[in-house]
Amino acid sequence: MPTVRLPLHIGVDALWRAAWASALLLPGAVLVATSVHLDAAHQARIVLGVIGAVALCIGIALIVYAWSARASDAVFGADGMGIEGGRHGGTTLRWEEIAAARIHADAAGFGHQLKLTTRTGQTLVLADAVDATEIASLESLGQTLKARLGEEPEPLPRRADLACCARCGAPLPPTDQQSISCIACGAPNPVDPRIRERVTMQMAADRTQQATALRIERLLRQPGANMASVTLALAALVSALVWAAVAAAFWIVGSDALDAFAIGVGFFNGWVFTFAMFSFARIALARRRALLLLSTTFGARPPVKPGDAPGCRQCGAPLPVGGSVLVGCIYCGTQSVLGINVRPLLRRVQQHGHSIEKLLGEQAAERSSWIKLGLIGVLATGIGALVLMAQIVVAQEFAEERASCERGVVKACADVGLSYYVGSSVREDKAAAFRYRKRACDGDHAEACRDIAFQLELGIGVPKDREQAKAHYEKACRLGFAKACDERKELDE
Numbered sequence: 001m002p003t004v005r006l007p008l009h010i011g012v013d014a015l016w017r018a019a020w021a022s023a024l025l026l027p028g029a030v031l032v033a034t035s036v037h038l039d040a041a042h043q044a045r046i047v048l049g050v051i052g053a054v055a056l057c058i059g060i061a062l063i064v065y066a067w068s069a070r071a072s073d074a075v076f077g078a079d080g081m082g083i084e085g086g087r088h089g090g091t092t093l094r095w096e097e098i099a100a101a102r103i104h105a106d107a108a109g110f111g112h113q114l115k116l117t118t119r120t121g122q123t124l125v126l127a128d129a130v131d132a133t134e135i136a137s138l139e140s141l142g143q144t145l146k147a148r149l150g151e152e153p154e155p156l157p158r159r160a161d162l163a164c165c166a167r168c169g170a171p172l173p174p175t176d177q178q179s180i181s182c183i184a185c186g187a188p189n190p191v192d193p194r195i196r197e198r199v200t201m202q203m204a205a206d207r208t209q210q211a212t213a214l215r216i217e218r219l220l221r222q223p224g225a226n227m228a229s230v231t232l233a234l235a236a237l238v239s240a241l242v243w244a245a246v247a248a249a250f251w252i253v254g255s256d257a258l259d260a261f262a263i264g265v266g267f268f269n270g271w272v273f274t275f276a277m278f279s280f281a282r283i284a285l286a287r288r289r290a291l292l293l294l295s296t297t298f299g300a301r302p303p304v305k306p307g308d309a310p311g312c313r314q315c316g317a318p319l320p321v322g323g324s325v326l327v328g329c330i331y332c333g334t335q336s337v338l339g340i341n342v343r344p345l346l347r348r349v350q351q352h353g354h355s356i357e358k359l360l361g362e363q364a365a366e367r368s369s370w371i372k373l374g375l376i377g378v379l380a381t382g383i384g385a386l387v388l389m390a391q392i393v394v395a396q397e398f399a400e401e402r403a404s405c406e407r408g409v410v411k412a413c414a415d416v417g418l419s420y421y422v423g424s425s426v427r428e429d430k431a432a433a434f435r436y437r438k439r440a441c442d443g444d445h446a447e448a449c450r451d452i453a454f455q456l457e458l459g460i461g462v463p464k465d466r467e468q469a470k471a472h473y474e475k476a477c478r479l480g481f482a483k484a485c486d487e488r489k490e491l492d493e
């Protein structure tokens with residue numbers, strides 16, 4: 001019996017834990033870094049720091065939890081089974097060492113466990129599952145394992161219409177040849193022309209399914225458990241890069257202009273992108289699940305003796321020996337997959353339906369829905385990134401304007417004052433508005449003089465001062481700002 005690889009942990013549990021960890025750990029780090037970077041006066045500083053620290057802790061716990069449920073494969077061989085990947089990676093057990101396999105809800109009632117008991121009385125929790133997909137796959141693997149450990153199953157009742165050896169009565173594999181020698185006794189047997197015709201028709205029908213056969217071969221050849229874990233790690237890494245970009249954007253916008261909107265957009269970007277990356281990673285897991293269902297449900301019955309033809313998974317009749325991985329039974333028409341050799345449990349075959357096309361269709365639909373979700377996420381991140389870039393541009397323009405004010409450009413000081421006053425491009429700060437407008441007014445900017453007169457009159461960002469207000473309305477009036485002349489008069493009334 002060649003080795004057969006079956007997913008033990010598909011990796012769905014690990015994927016969602018890693019996704020949550022990425023969605024908490026990285027923004028947590030960004031929050032903590034932001035709160036350290038913010039000046040002490042910023043009111044949100046402590047709140048951001050505390051939320052960040054809590055997110056960091058939960059994220060680390062989730063990483064540990066994801067690591068414990070990382071993808072693993074059970075490799076079935078002739079003598080026993082080995083585990084590749086996961087926390088039992090490298091473990092090998094001979095079939096005769098294993099006493100029993102069972103699946104049950106874990107003590108906390110949180111998920112399901114697959115437990116092996118050895119002949120020496122040791123218990124090994126091979127895998128535990130929380131996600132419904134993961135539980136279903138654990139069950140089908142557990143059933144396969146039980147079947148492997150159990151007695152040889154009762155042979156299926158032989159079909160009445162089965163072609164058999166004339167001398168010894170052993171079933172003859174169907175062929176399109178004129179005659180075939182019996183595998184059991186070697187006697188040559190002529191092949192019934194009706195059987196030959198059915199074989200020819202079935203082979204022609206099988207050939208029309210080349211595309212399906214190719215897809216099955218691809219599923220069977222897919223990389224193992226460690227590759228699934230690498231895919232998850234890659235998704236987490238790419239997410240981390242985007243969070244680093246978000247942190248950089250916060251840095252550039254600067255603590256003066258970093259408001260709830262900018263933080264919201266940044267976090268939206270990070271989260272949506274993280275979700276998109278893990279959606280793409282989920283595609284690899286859809287293939288692992290399909291492999292498990294394919295192997296445990298659609299495999300041909302392994303030959304009873306070496307040299308025998310493999311049997312139809314449905315009726316047990318010998319299958320024609322063809323080149324394809326997908327072979328139809330000439331007696332009942334059911335298609336079986338060759339080369340898997342894990343004895344399918346006949347009673348469970350009914351539950352999964354009969355159609356390989358349906359299974360492949362489900363896998364394709366699963367794949368395309370995760371691709372769509374991933375693409376929507378990438379698109380949304382792109383839009384969010386544009387918004388964030390617009391914020392960066394605004395913040396940089398403001399920083400340039402403030403720099404030109406420092407260089408003595410009066411108009412720039414007036415504009416910076418206005419920005420501080422209304423809170424556009426920068427956090428609203430009436431006192432700073434007054435300071436910049438004062439510099440503009442000192443440089444004989446009429447409108448700035450009128451504006452500080454107004455702030456002085458009403459005590460906005462500066463103590464009320466009627467005399468100073470009057471003086472500045474007068475200066476604005478003198479500099480030619482007509483409205484200020486009227487306001488000066490109104491102040492006396």
Ligand SMILES: [Zn+2]
Pocket residue numbers: 165166167168169170182183184185186187
């Ligand atoms: Zn014979």
Ligand SMILES: [Zn+2]
Pocket residue numbers: 312313314315316317329330331332333334
């Ligand atoms: Zn059949």
